[in-house]
Structures are given as C-alpha cells and as structure tokens.
Amino acid sequence: MTLLAFVILLAAVVIGYVMNLRAARAIRDGGTRMHSLEGFHGGYAALMTLVPTFFLIIVWLLFQDTVITAIVKAGLPAGVLGGKGTGEVQLIMSEIRSIAGGRIFGTPEDWKLEAAEHLVALRELSGWLLVAVTAALASAMMYISRRTVAAEFRARQGVERILHGLMVSCAVVAIFVTIGIVASLLFETIRFFQMVPFWDFVLGTNWEPQIPIREDQVAAEGAFGMLPVFLGTLVIAFIAMFIATPIGLLSAVYLHEFASRRVRGVVKPVLEVLAGVPTVVYGFFAILVIAPAIRSFGDNFGLPIAPNTALAAGSVMGIMLIPFISSFADDALGAVPRSLRDGSLAVGATQAETISKVLFPAAIPGIVGGILLAVSRAIGETMIVVMAAGLIAKMTINPLDSVTTVTVQIVTLLIGDTAFDSPKTLAAFALGMVLFLMTLCINILALRIVRKYREIYD
Amino acid sequence: MTDQTNATGFDWDGPAFQSQMKKRRRSQIRLKLLGLGAIAIAFLMLMLLIGSLISTGYQAFTQTHLKIEVFLDPEHVDPENPARGNYRQILTDTMKVQFPEVADDRAALRRLTSILSNGAQFTIRDRVVANPGLIGETVQFNVPVSDDYDQLNKGLIDPETPEAHRRLKDDEIANFELLKDRGVVTKPLNTALLTNADSRFPELAGLKGALVGSFYALLTCFLLSFPLGIGAALYLEEFAPRNRFSDLIEININNLAAVPSVVFGLLALAVFLGWFGMPRSAPFVGGMTLALMTLPTIIIATRAALKAVPPSIREAALGVGASKQQVVFGHVLPLAMPGILTGTIIGLAQALGETAPLLLIGMNAFITSAPSTPFDSATALPTQIFIWADSPERGFVSRTSAAILVLLTFLITMNALAIFMRQKFERKW
Numbered sequence: 001m002t003l004l005a006f007v008i009l010l011a012a013v014v015i016g017y018v019m020n021l022r023a024a025r026a027i028r029d030g031g032t033r034m035h036s037l038e039g040f041h042g043g044y045a046a047l048m049t050l051v052p053t054f055f056l057i058i059v060w061l062l063f064q065d066t067v068i069t070a071i072v073k074a075g076l077p078a079g080v081l082g083g084k085g086t087g088e089v090q091l092i093m094s095e096i097r098s099i100a101g102g103r104i105f106g107t108p109e110d111w112k113l114e115a116a117e118h119l120v121a122l123r124e125l126s127g128w129l130l131v132a133v134t135a136a137l138a139s140a141m142m143y144i145s146r147r148t149v150a151a152e153f154r155a156r157q158g159v160e161r162i163l164h165g166l167m168v169s170c171a172v173v174a175i176f177v178t179i180g181i182v183a184s185l186l187f188e189t190i191r192f193f194q195m196v197p198f199w200d201f202v203l204g205t206n207w208e209p210q211i212p213i214r215e216d217q218v219a220a221e222g223a224f225g226m227l228p229v230f231l232g233t234l235v236i237a238f239i240a241m242f243i244a245t246p247i248g249l250l251s252a253v254y255l256h257e258f259a260s261r262r263v264r265g266v267v268k269p270v271l272e273v274l275a276g277v278p279t280v281v282y283g284f285f286a287i288l289v290i291a292p293a294i295r296s297f298g299d300n301f302g303l304p305i306a307p308n309t310a311l312a313a314g315s316v317m318g319i320m321l322i323p324f325i326s327s328f329a330d331d332a333l334g335a336v337p338r339s340l341r342d343g344s345l346a347v348g349a350t351q352a353e354t355i356s357k358v359l360f361p362a363a364i365p366g367i368v369g370g371i372l373l374a375v376s377r378a379i380g381e382t383m384i385v386v387m388a389a390g391l392i393a394k395m396t397i398n399p400l401d402s403v404t405t406v407t408v409q410i411v412t413l414l415i416g417d418t419a420f421d422s423p424k425t426l427a428a429f430a431l432g433m434v435l436f437l438m439t440l441c442i443n444i445l446a447l448r449i450v451r452k453y454r455e456i457y458d
Numbered sequence: 459m460t461d462q463t464n465a466t467g468f469d470w471d472g473p474a475f476q477s478q479m480k481k482r483r484r485s486q487i488r489l490k491l492l493g494l495g496a497i498a499i500a501f502l503m504l505m506l507l508i509g510s511l512i513s514t515g516y517q518a519f520t521q522t523h524l525k526i527e528v529f530l531d532p533e534h535v536d537p538e539n540p541a542r543g544n545y546r547q548i549l550t551d552t553m554k555v556q557f558p559e560v561a562d563d564r565a566a567l568r569r570l571t572s573i574l575s576n577g578a579q580f581t582i583r584d585r586v587v588a589n590p591g592l593i594g595e596t597v598q599f600n601v602p603v604s605d606d607y608d609q610l611n612k613g614l615i616d617p618e619t620p621e622a623h624r625r626l627k628d629d630e631i632a633n634f635e636l637l638k639d640r641g642v643v644t645k646p647l648n649t650a651l652l653t654n655a656d657s658r659f660p661e662l663a664g665l666k667g668a669l670v671g672s673f674y675a676l677l678t679c680f681l682l683s684f685p686l687g688i689g690a691a692l693y694l695e696e697f698a699p700r701n702r703f704s705d706l707i708e709i710n711i712n713n714l715a716a717v718p719s720v721v722f723g724l725l726a727l728a729v730f731l732g733w734f735g736m737p738r739s740a741p742f743v744g745g746m747t748l749a750l751m752t753l754p755t756i757i758i759a760t761r762a763a764l765k766a767v768p769p770s771i772r773e774a775a776l777g778v779g780a781s782k783q784q785v786v787f788g789h790v791l792p793l794a795m796p797g798i799l800t801g802t803i804i805g806l807a808q809a810l811g812e813t814a815p816l817l818l819i820g821m822n823a824f825i826t827s828a829p830s831t832p833f834d835s836a837t838a839l840p841t842q843i844f845i846w847a848d849s850p851e852r853g854f855v856s857r858t859s860a861a862i863l864v865l866l867t868f869l870i871t872m873n874a875l876a877i878f879m880r881q882k883f884e885r886k887w
Contacts, residue, residue: 278811
C-alpha cells in the first residue's frame with residue numbers, strides 16, 4: 001500500500017510537470033511573451049504536488065501505528081486490561097500484533113484473536129485510506145497548479161519560494177535534533193526522578209541498578225547513586241588524557257617544528273588512520289592485547305590487577321585520542337604568526353626554546369581547547385569501555401581496579417528488552433542527561449577558548 | 459668588535475658560554491627525541507593493533523572441511539518429503555563406515571560424529587532438497603568440521619598440553635589424525651564467512667546478515683543526510699541573513715557534531731522506538747539514527763566546499779542576469795560537488811564504524827538470516843563484531859578479528875575513494 005502511494009505520488013509529479021510544461025509551451029507558441037521559462041511552470045507543478053503530498057505520507061506513516069494501537073486498545077472488551085501495569089499491557093499488545101502477523105503461539109484467548117483481526121482490518125483500512133488521500137491531494141495540487149499557468153504568472157519566483165522554504169526546513173532539522181535530544185532525555189529523566197529522589201541520584205554513593213522484577217525475588221533493593229559511576233568515568237578519562245596529552249603534544253611539536261616534508265607526509269596519514277579506526281575495534285584490541293599484557297605485567301610484580309582494569313580501557317582510549325590532540329595542537333601551532341617564530345629564532349634562541357617559550361605560550365588557548373574537546377570525547381566514548389571496563393560501580397580511584405563508566409551503564413541498562421516504566425531503564429536516560437550536560441559544558445567552554453584565541457591573531 | 463664584547467664583560471668564547479651552549483643544544487636534542495619517541499609510540503600502537511588483528515584473524519579465512527562419502531539411505535530420507543529426513547542418522551552411519559571398529563559403541567560414535575559441524579546435516583539436506591534424485595546413492599560431500607577440531611587443525615590447540623587442560627581428549631585427537639592421514643581433511647578458503655549469516659557455531663557463522671544490514675543502514679543514512687545536509691548548508695552559506703536565527707542554527711550544528719554517539723542512541727530509543735513505535739533492530743531505524751550523526755559532518759564539509767568556490771563565479775552569473783537561486787543551483791553547487799561528495803563519503807565511513815547507537819536500538823540481536831528489506835531485524839558490521847567479541851567460543855576470537863579486517867577494508871576503500879575524488883576533481887582557483 002505504501003509503495004502504491006509513493007508510485008501515485010511519483011506519477012502525479014511527472015504528469016503535473018508535463019502538463020504545465022505543455023500548457024506553457026502552448027502559450028509561448030501562441031506568440032505571447034512569458035514572464036517565466038516553461039520549465040519553471042513545469043517545476044512549479046511538480047514541487048506543488050510533491051512537497052505537501054510527500055509530507056502527508058511521511059506523517060501518516062509515522063503516526064499510523066500509534067493511532068491503530070490506540071484504537072485496538074480502546075476496542076478491547078472491558079475489564080481485560082483492568083489493573084494491569086504498562087509493561088503487561090505492552091506485552092499483550094505485542095502478542096496481538098504477532099498474532100496479526102500470523103505468528104500464533106499456543107492458544108490465545110478469543111478476545112486476543114478478535115483484537116488481532118481488528119488490527120489487521122484497521123491496517124488494511126489505513127493502507128487504502130492512505131492511497132485514497134494521496135491520490136486526492138496529489139490531483140488537487142495538480143489541478144491548482146495547472147490553473148496557474150498564464151503568461152504573466154511568476155512561476156520562477158514560485159519555484160524559488162518553495163525551494164527556499166525547503167532549504168530553511170533542512171536547516172531547522174538541526175534544531176529539531178537538538179530539541180529531540182533534550183526533550184527525550186528530559187522527559188524520561190523527570191519520570192526517573194518521580195521514582196528516585198533527585199538528591200539520592202546526585203549524591204548517592206551506591207550504584208546497584210539490579211532491582212527485583214518479581215516481588216518474591218531475592219535481589220538488591222536497587223540503589224541509584226551516580227557518584228561511583230561518575231568517579232569511574234573520571235578515572236578512565238584521566239588515564240586516557242594522561243597518555244594522550246604528552247604523546248599527542250610532543251608528536252605535534254615534532255611534526256610542526258622538526259619533521260621534514262617527507263616525514264610529515266608519512267606520519268600524518270598514519271595518525272589519520274589511527275583516528276579513523278572505529279571504537280569497537282579499539283575495544284577488541286583492549287581485551288585481546290592490552291588487558292592480558294597489563295595483567296601478566298602485574299603478575300610479574302605481584303600486583304593484584306582486576307581483569308577489567310581501568311588501566312586497559314583508559315590506555316587504549318588514550319591511543320585513540322593521540323591523533324585528535326595532535327591535530328588540534330598542530331593547527332594551534334600553525335596558527336601562531338610566523339613573525340613571532342622568526343623573531344625568536346633571529347635573536348638566537350634554539351628551536352626548542354622558540355617552541356617552549358614563544359610558540360607554545362602563544363598557542364596555549366588552542367591547545368587547551370583541543371584538550372578539552374578530547375576530554376569530552378573521553379567521557380562520551382562508549383565502545384572501548386563497554387568492552388574493556390567493568391560493570392560494577394566502586395568508589396575507588398585505583399587505576400588497577402575495575403571501574404565502570406556512565407556510558408557503560410547506559411548501554412548495559414538498555415541492552416535487551418526495555419520497558420519504559422522501570423527505574424532501571426529510566427536511570428539510563430538520567431545518566432544520558434548527565435553525560436549530555438557534561439559534554440555540552442566542556443564543548444562550549446572549549447569552543448569559547450578557541451574562538452577567543454583566534455580573535456587575537458586574525 | 460672585540461672591544462664591544464669586552465665592554466659587556468661577557469666572554470663569548472669562555473668555558474661558561476660553551477657549557478651553556480652545550481646545555482641548550484642538549485635540551486634541543488632532548489625535545490627532538492621526545493617528539494620522535496611520541497611518534498614512535500603512535501606508530502608502534504598502530505602496528506600492534508593491525509598486527510594482532512592479522513595474526514589472529516587470518517586463521518578465520520580458512521575453514522577445515524572433511525571430505526566424506528555419504529550414503530543417502532532411503533530408510534532415513536523419504537523421497538516424498540526430503541526436507542524432513544533424518545540427516546543426523548545418515549551422518550552417524552557415515553562415520554560408522556569411516557571407523558568400523560567403534561560401530562557398536564554408541565557413546566564413541568557420538569563423539570566421532572561431533573567431529574562434524576552441527577551444520578553438516580543442513581548442508582546435506584539442502585543439496586538433497588534441491589536434487590531428490592540423489593536419494594539412495596553415495597555422494598561426496600565437503601562439510602565443515604566443528605570448532606574444536608578446526609582449532610586443532612589450525613594448530614591453536616596444542617596436543618602437548620596436559621589432557622585435562624584442553625578441549626579435546628587424546629583419543630579424539632588420534633581419531634582426527636587418522637582422518638588426516640587418510641587425506642580427507644581439507645582446509646579451503648572460508649567462503650562461509652561472507653555467505654553465511656550469524657550462527658551459534660563459529661564454524662558456520664558468517665557476516666552476510668551484518669553486511670546486508672550495514673548496507674541498508676548506510677543507504678538510509680545517505681538518502682536522509684545527503685539532501686538534508688546539502689539543503690541546510692546551502693541555506694546557511696548562500697541565503698541565510700546574518701541574524702539570531704541563523705546563529706542559533708550554526709551553534710546547534712557545531713554542538714551536535716560533538717554530542718557523544720550514545721546520546722543519539724538514547725534519542726533514537728526514546729523517539730523512534732518509543733514515541734513513533736518503529737520496529738526494533740531494523741536497519742532503517744539504525745540508518746535514521748546514523749543520519750542524525752552524519753548530518754553535522756556533511757553540513758560542515760558542504761559549507762567548506764561552497765566557500766571554496768570563488769565569488770567571481772557568482773558575480774559573473776549574477777551579472778548576466780541569473781537569479782540568486784539560478785546562480786547557486788546552476789553554477790556554485792555543481793562546482794562544489796566534488797568537495798561535498800568527499801565530505802559525504804568520509805561521513806558515511808564514520809557512520810559505518812559507529813556502534814553504540816545501534817546497540818541501543820537493538821541491532822545486536824542474534825539473527826540467523828540476512829534481512830530482505832530494511833525493515834527486518836538485522837545486525838550491522840560493528841555490532842556483529844561486538845557480539846562475536848562477547849562470545850565465549852574460541853573460534854569467535856579469530857572470526858572477530860576477521861570481521862574487523864573486513865570492516866577496516868571497507869573503511870580504507872571508502873577513504874581512498876574520498877582521497878582519490880579530492881585529488882581528481884577538486885579545482886583550485
């Protein structure tokens with residue numbers, strides 16, 4: 001059905017274009033001087049048909065399922081949903097959906113079969129309605145645009161208005177994405193704080209999100225204090241920065257000041273390759289090579305090292321961030337005016353002195369900006385820590401111990417089936433909110449610093 | 459001149475100056491060496507990364523097979539309904555022929571049959587279903603062996619280690635050596651790695667589902683982010699008035715580029731799956747999520763490409779009477795296209811390696827068939843790597859490395875294409 005709707009739309013666009021084009025040509029051939037070229041008349045019809053109809057189909061498809069489910073739910077016999085939680089209702093609805101799809105397990109109750117039939121009928125109806133509405137709207141738009149064809153009609157301006165509107169809406173999508181992120185995080189976070197007190201989350205030192213599913217289950221009560229998770233994130237980010245910053249800065253200094261053109265030509269692509277490796281690969285590298293290496297190293301010295309030591313995840317993350325910091329530092333050093341460097345060399349300073357006493361201080365805002373952005377990447381990095389760091393939150397800053405991070409918790413809480421009404425799932429969104437705000441603040445700070453620095457020399 | 463130097467009271471040739479110079483030179487050399495060391499560490503890590511992947515991954519590109527003569531006993535397969543035959547029994551009979559001495563010992567026979575992969579019976583079944591005329595005949599099959607024996611054949615299980623510490627016991631190894639001596643053990647190229655979908659058994663697991671899933675996700679991502687990105691960039695670069703609204707959009711795009719990827723996964727989970735009720739694990743939804751992440755990259759690259767078109771082109775077109783939009787769509791955009799495409803390919807390469815948001819929308823499900831439409835459940839290459847890296851079977855270690863090598867090959871190809879396009883088509887004014 002959906003495909004048919006799109007075919008109708010496409011046909012209407014083509015027919016509208018050809019009709020208007022022909023009509024405009026007929027007028028021109030009649031000897032009248034046209035305001036717009038014939039192509040614009042055709043394009044006007046095509047766009048007038050395409051834009052609203054396409055928009056209608058998309059909106060229809062987006063909301064079709066939600067509406068149908070609501071109708072089916074409302075049509076269920078009274079009482080069957082009485083007193084059931086959202087999770088159970090969702091389960092029943094998905095069972096009905098799978099019956100409707102022809103996958104019947106066991107012998108469902110009669111009312112479920114009826115509801116499934118209802119669902120199928122509604123889907124069919126919705127499909128036909130979509131086709132009908134599409135056809136009606138498309139032909140109406142075709143008719144309207146066909147009526148406009150006239151010598152004095154400003155078709156070009158019409159086309160340009162529509163295109164302008166389309167471009168503006170493309171740009172606005174970026175805003176909608178941000179709004180979507182904030183809204184979805186905020187919405188679920190508020191629901192989380194209705195179940196778990198705000199201060200327990202922010203200042204709690206105990207993170208045990210495994211809450212019992214059934215009443216009689218023996219399990220931890222479920223504690224949602226984010227401090228240990230937060231601390232673990234900082235530990236790993238610190239290890240990563242501890243490795244990435246010196247190596248990144250020194251390699252940038254060498255590349256910028258000492259390396260010949262040929263060395264640069266080799267080293268830069270290598271760093272770019274390091275930057276382009278997907279993080280899931282780094283995660284596998286951490287568990288395959290780095291973690292065993294660190295453990296056997298520790299065994300030699302009798303150090304107790306946890307299998308998921310923060311050191312492994314942190315150091316691999318550091319390797320990932322080397323090219324990031326190095327390219328930022330290289331840019332910052334390159335943006336220092338040549339006159340400063342030449343002046344320093346002219347009064348007899350060595351290259352090393354020029355770098356440490358002149359170039360570096362001048363480039364420091366840009367470098368700090370880059371380091372801050374790297375910190376924000378380290379905090380938000382997910383796959384390396386999901387694969388190589390631990391799951392259990394501990395209040396420790398010992399890098400040999402296993403710690404967990406915000407992103408690890410988000411992923412482990414949400415992997416598998418998720419119900420939107422348990423504090424466990426919602427806790428992931430609260431952590432996501434924390435992560436978003438943290439990285440946002442760091443990014444804004446970093447961009448401020450970089451921008452301020454640019455204003456000095458440009 | 460010497461008078462002047464002496465006037466400052468400093469001896470430019472004296473030992474004090476010499477030692478100071480020495481110190482300064484030393485610090486110069488020290489900095490240089492530190493820089494070299496830093497680069498060497500980065501190099502070393504890249505070598506270690508690639509080296510460890512290749513050294514563990516190359517094993518997965520071959521797979522041990524067993525050449526066996528199978529008698530398709532009509533007793534176990536009904537020619538009317540070949541799909542429901544008892545192929546397990548047929549295989550047991552086959553092994554009985556190979557090892558007549560254990561024919562009566564059922565336990566030993568079962569252990570012998572476990573040399574063959576669990577999927578061997580399906581290989582035979584598929585061939586019989588395709589050609590029921592084979593029933594009653596003896597046919598030669600080339601079937602994969604199970605993971606433990608594959609590891610043994612590749613030398614990853616050392617027969618020298620104490621028996622208690624290895625997966626295969628002495629008699630099992632002896633049996634396998636016997637088969638090897640008969641020359642029925644082969645080690646052909648592992649085509650199953652690319653033609654099979656996922657499986658619980660490492661010897662059968664392949665990347666087809668992940669490759670198709672990634673393809674659909676990237677296609678969706680491209681179809682959404684490319685037009686949206688170009689539209690947004692054109693507006694911001696060529697048409698937008700300098701006001702608060704366009705500033706707001708710019709700040710937004712810059713911030714979006716730095717939002718952690720897992721947050722996009724949360725957005726997709728809450729909005730696409732939660733509010734709009736889209737299907738879980740579908741490449742289409744994954745592609746939409748990736749599109750949101752790729753959008754800022756494409757917008758930034760497109761704006762850079764548009765900026766690089768010299769104003770003289772615009773002025774010339776405006777001068778002969780073109781409208782602002784005719785200038786942009788007729789002249790500026792075509793000239794900027796190579797740069798835009800380069801940026802798009804790099805953005806798509808990033809999207810191909812992205813894992814975290816796909817995990818949150820359930821693209822790490824265990825699915826044993828490739829998706830036939832973008833709306834079916836599927837995995838993607840990076841999530842498949844994540845699943846395999848998490849699997850305890852030993853055979854999955856080399857398969858994970860092999861999958862990573864496949865992913866890296868795609869990424870390198872895409873980046874090489876981008877570089878090629880940049881060098882071939884980009885014009886300098």
